[in-house]
Amino acid sequence: ACSNNESKPEPSNPNDEEEGTAESPGKVEINFWHAMSGAGQEALDSIVSDFNSSQDKYTVNAEFQGSYEESLTKLRSVGGTKDAPAITQVFEVGTKFMIDSGYIEPMQSFIDKDNYDLSQLEENILNYYRVDGKLYSMPFNSSTPVMIYNKDAFKEAGLDPEKPPQTFNEVKAAAEKLTKSGEQYGFSMLTYGWFFEQLLATQGGLYVNEENGRAGDATEAVFNGEEGLRVFNFLNDMNKAGTFGNYGTNWDDIRAAFQTGKVAMYMDSSAGVAAAVNNSPFEVGVAFIPYADDIERQGVAIGGASLWMSKGIAEEEQEAAWEFMKYLTTPEVQAKWHIGTGYFAINPAAYDEDIVKAEWEKYPQFKVTVDQLQQTKPSVATQGALISVFPESRQQIVTALENLYQGADPQEVLDQAAEGSNRAIEIANKTKK
Amino acid sequence: MKKVELLNVSKTYDKKTEVISNINVTIEPGEFFVLVGPSGCGKSTMLRMIAGLEDITGGILRIGEKEANHLPPSKRDISMVFQNYALYPHLTVMENIVFGLHVKKIPKLERKTRCNDVAAMLGLSEYLNRKPRELSGGQRQRVALARAIVNEAPICLMDEPLSNLDAKLRAHMRSEIRQIQRRLGITMIYVTHDQVEAMTMGDRIMILHDGKIQQIGKPIDIYNHPANPFVATFIGSPPMNIAEGVMNEMQSEILIADICKIKIPDEDSRLLQTKQVLVGIRPEHIKAASKETSHESRMVVEAINVEILGNETIFSFKVGGHEWTAKWNGQWRLQVGDRIPIQMKYESICLFDRKTNERIKAPTDIENFILDKEVFL
């Protein structure tokens, strides 16, 4: 299907040129494909327009391409050609695919060329996108999971709102207390593979073999080992005890449940903290995600997406893209981004910006999310897994969770998920050129 | 067999104009009553009021001895044949025929026998399992008839049931319907706009025009004594010829369209009181002038169209502004443009008052034959 990628070397599509005519002729124009909708798009658009007006050499066109999956589908068809956008935003699970795709120019080459100081960026975020010591893409919208809880409910249940539960057992116990039959569940978690990965990582558990896929192409899923089982047991116990509320796969549903007092504790993305605080008619607390009792907390892997630079486009376009990415990492921009969306600032210096300080004043909860990230112990587990068929594997986890909630055996569903992932991995490896 | 009575019945759809006004008529039990009139005169409306498919907006309808204004259709003891048959296209002939019986919860066995009887009577036995669309027009018509008959309702209403058939089948069905009605002795109210049907089928006919009754009576009486020019031209084919006439009191004669004079006999001189008249004469009463014809009553006309029909010849000519036709028996070798001497007898003409449209005089020399008198037995 990619034979068409070598299509005619015509200049990129006519509309870009049209747009370009509005600008002064010397400007380099690049396209930036993203998947940010809603508030994210708003913040992104304003950053891009700031960049465009901050200098007069480059113009960036931020273009929405649908969900992450949809935009990746499109990228696959133009990747490596002149038609490819200079910058593409790809979700974290697409990392392996992008590295292998041959469409992209690793970030590292520009960093080396430009002597860019990477140390100013958050190490734990960079780790995810760094493979064999090479940074492949520029982190952009990064988030980690956190546990958000209802302080009022805690008080009501006789729990200390300032001391949220930390381990699986503590959460279970708290959930027990917080549950009011028919009105309020103690705990909930979005049925989403990412949270499972995180609960795995914080125990130091691996997702796939070959060092979580970072030492070579993974050949087998290992998430169905003891760490994984602990997570599933944890969820299963609460579900059986009736203290777990299932609100499905939709971010908005689980948030609404929390905000309307149907759930007292739930796992959310750090990017959702602000909205949770804003929209809830009660006091909201934020805590680290729980970990298994007998094990040391390892911390979290990041989620979200990063920006990739295309190969095979004009050099000055790559140049422009690099400039834009550098601009993105400046503390001011990151501060703005952090406030606008709730995603992390990849440049920790941003947290010292005034606007951030003011925001943190308003939402002290933000600090917890940053702390959690910064306290993370770097390891292959917390770096996150690299597999090319991640989306499919996540889907397997979702199904496993859903079946679990319907009363299936934890080990069984976990094994099924592993099996499904294995097949996908196998096919991917078989067909890899 | 029931009587149907309309007392001062009228109908308006839009509460402004009356489509039917002040109809008073009694249809006797067992009578074949034909409602005839031009298109749009209100025939269907009247029939549908009797059936209960339209509200009666004024007057009283009696069926049997009961007032029926507000009875639902199914309680009126009627059956109806619609102009387009209204057969259920998805049911077989048999199912169509017994549809009403089914509704009335008549036992299956009886349904079956009654259906078979009626089908046999109408020659439909072979087609009982066909769908209407597999039948010819005439057969469909008979199914519609069968459906009406099988109900054994004492009153049967038919709305132009033959208008979709070709001439030959029509002639055949005319006599068939008549025979069935006689055999069953039902009261029949039959709507048509075809005067031939009206003439040949009705015991009595009622001529409707613009929602008003023009005349009610036996077909022959209406033919012979039309109440007004409308009836005169509506009944009879080719229609009666009409022209304006003026009475000349001095010479006691009628001047027809300034070209022809007809002497009025003394005994009829009272007719001379009306000056402005309409003169009518039926085409078959316009005869060829013979040597014996007196000069005055003779007239020479120019044929503008000739139709030789094998057993009769029809030609037309102008009288005043009107096109008149004459019908002669036999084959006449006439050509368009031929000048033809004709004669009109005073006895054959019909006179109407031009103002009131009332008849002043009917033709008197009707060729009215009684078998016993004419024919040797």
Next chain:
Amino acid sequence: MKKVELLNVSKTYDKKTEVISNINVTIEPGEFFVLVGPSGCGKSTMLRMIAGLEDITGGILRIGEKEANHLPPSKRDISMVFQNYALYPHLTVMENIVFGLHVKKIPKLERKTRCNDVAAMLGLSEYLNRKPRELSGGQRQRVALARAIVNEAPICLMDEPLSNLDAKLRAHMRSEIRQIQRRLGITMIYVTHDQVEAMTMGDRIMILHDGKIQQIGKPIDIYNHPANPFVATFIGSPPMNIAEGVMNEMQSEILIADICKIKIPDEDSRLLQTKQVLVGIRPEHIKAASKETSHESRMVVEAINVEILGNETIFSFKVGGHEWTAKWNGQWRLQVGDRIPIQMKYESICLFDRKTNERIKAPTDIENFILDKEVFL
């Protein structure tokens, strides 16, 4: 004005059965030629072959002097009126009329005058801006006619143009079409299944049955000398009565359906060679028996249906297995069940060979009147 010639023309749709076979006929310039026959006999097919709407699968068609088998319809110098008028529903009357002229790129001014002329001629001037759906059936028919006339094509084809009209309008249109054809002098080929139309309109008529020519000739000749029983019963209304007859050589008489004998005069004794015959007699030739009628040729029948039409009376009775009708002038007060004495004269009957269906004898006492002889001028 052009001649149309068919040489051995035949047509098959499915390459197996011939719908039309071996038609040979020459239609003269300016002639009004009527094609008549029962439904499905191939009339439309033949007309459509002449128009070029169907392929001719055998034989040659000449229009004027040219062979026209493969000319496209628009090159044949014809105009055509379709059974259902085929008016363009989205165009006004005027646009419909000039549609063909428009295609032929005739200048606008001329289009307009020609349209107005034709519209005036057909009484359509008031309706020029209406759409066809706003017209009555008769008016639509005239628009179709106008559309054909305005082209001034020398040949005009019409396929049952009147079959959708009611009786009155039909009679009127019959004479109108005839008059227009005469005035314009065009060659007209006219298809109908109505024998009255055929009789009254055609200069010559051709009777078609099962795709074969039954007879071609002047209407009156065909009426008087039908070539076979089919023609005899098809032309004339009510149709000729037919029954099986047997010749009795000994007594030189014909025995009709075992109930009636008719003496054959000596001069016609040669007819006795055929034994099995069909006897036909037209309803109007069945007369009431009078005192003078000889006993043998008298017959008493029982009326099974009576229709009094005002100026004539039609009654039917059984002869052998056949239902016969008789038509008498005037109003006869007959009742169903009356026993009526009738007579049939040898001169009125028509004989056909039962095997070959050929005519052996035509009626001789046709009521054939010539104006000059009968009428005093």
Next chain:
Amino acid sequence: MSFPKKIVFYFLLLFSAFLLFFPVMYAFMISFMTGGEIMQGKFFPQTFTFDNYFRVFERLPLMKYLINSFVVSAGVMIGQLIVCSMAAYAFVFISFKGRDFIFFLFISTMMIPWEATMIPNFFTIQKLDWTNTYQGLTVPFFALAFGTFLLRQHFKTIPKELFEASQIAGLSRFAFFWRVILPVSKTSLVTLGAYGFLTTWNMYLWPLLVTNNDQVRTVQIGLKQLQSQEVATEWGVVMAGVIVVIIPTLLLLFIGQKQLQKGLTQGALK
């Protein structure tokens, strides 16, 4: 109809209308609410503010999307009308060998799931270099089996004498098609047009695939852009978007109701 029967019918009518229109009414109400009100699950907003509408138009070039949607929908509509009517014309008025087979082939395309053909089609569009163009958004939908079927059914009801009459008048095939068939089939064309317009207006995945920027994007993508994945969605704004998006189609439907109904039934019956 008797009075009690009337009451029953009106009750049924009102009740059904309420149920059926409830979702739309609900969306309408939400579009005037603030985030808090929505989360409390109210039905009537406290005050009718147009904030959400302002925000929708502020956030997205919604006018541009609407215009694009209009151009694309109208384009598909016109394209379908031309292509389908020509095909239907050939199926009805020209007899040729293999006609039924080709017709069957056309009909069979109704059964092919669009999702199954989307990716190869996307590549085709790319090869043609039609991404980000109106033709890429419209041309693939010009041929429509349903439309051909609908028009064919209607053309079949046109008396063939019209065709013959025009042949005698000397009209060419195309002139007959253009000057007689199309004007005569107005209701069916309106129906098909409305159908094509509405379905195109409602497309999402395809316009997303073949466009990369706002230049020719349609309004349904805008709707998607209002919802976010990880970050909280502002429902009031989304519903305002929904209302803005459905209003033009609803208007079109209300105006063309009668015609549509007439045309659709003609197609439905053999």
Next chain:
Amino acid sequence: MKESSVSLLAKPSIWKKSLNARTALLYLFPSILLFSVFVFYPMFRTIYLSFFLTDQHGSAALFVGLENYTYLLESQAFRNSIKATILFVLYTVPAGVILALFLALIANEKLRGIGFFRTIYSSTMGISVAASSVVWLFLFHPSVGMFNRFLSLMNLPEVQWLLDPDWALLSVSISTIWLNTGFSFLILLGGLQNIDGYLYESAKIDGAGYWYQLRRITIPMLSPTLFFIITISLINAFQSFGQIDILTKGGPSQATNLIVYSIYREAFVNYQFGTASAQAVFLFLCILIVTILQFKFGERKVHYQ
């Protein structure tokens, strides 16, 4: 002379025949071209791909013969998809048609203001899948959704509309039925109005009541329209996608993972064109078979005038 006529006959007839075909082709050309490029070519490509495993770029990489199909037939997930699809069809088609029929019946009465109701009933035709699904998403919302609020108002237990695998398919079906009502309603209403009023008058004289007329006249007379709408609904139901994508994304527990959605996910998310294509071919065959069966058995009961 005969010879000449024969030769004259033979030559042009061939010429004329080919002329017809050529003209027809001219008119059909746009359709044929577009169908070939945008339907048949991709369809064949789909069939072709269904015999391969595809690489991460979606091109055929490894010929596996029928393996994709055998895998599918053995796969629990796909069997589940088939089940879900069949259930979905069973939920939506009969209920949707009956609802539309009911609406058409009550909207066919001659009452004042009926035009208003007709407009309302047909309105869902003008609402896009994307827009309406968003609204339904909100209606089904487990905590703030109208449905659950209504249930708790009535003191009934709340329902996890889209989260409970037992309910999810039903919920999606409800919104689908709503979505399709407008179109079905319009067509059925048209069908009803085409029934000759005389039939009802005749039945009235026979004394048939409302229900009897409905059963013995209306439904049989409406059968061609019903047949049409059932066929279209079936095809549509098999191809429903947008509402699934927005409402449930195939979950929970694959309960709403209809074949079309499964195709989409295989192709767009997992980039397994091979299996996606195999599923597409399978779906095509399903629709084809159902349609043929429908024509074969359904049409017998249909009465055409």
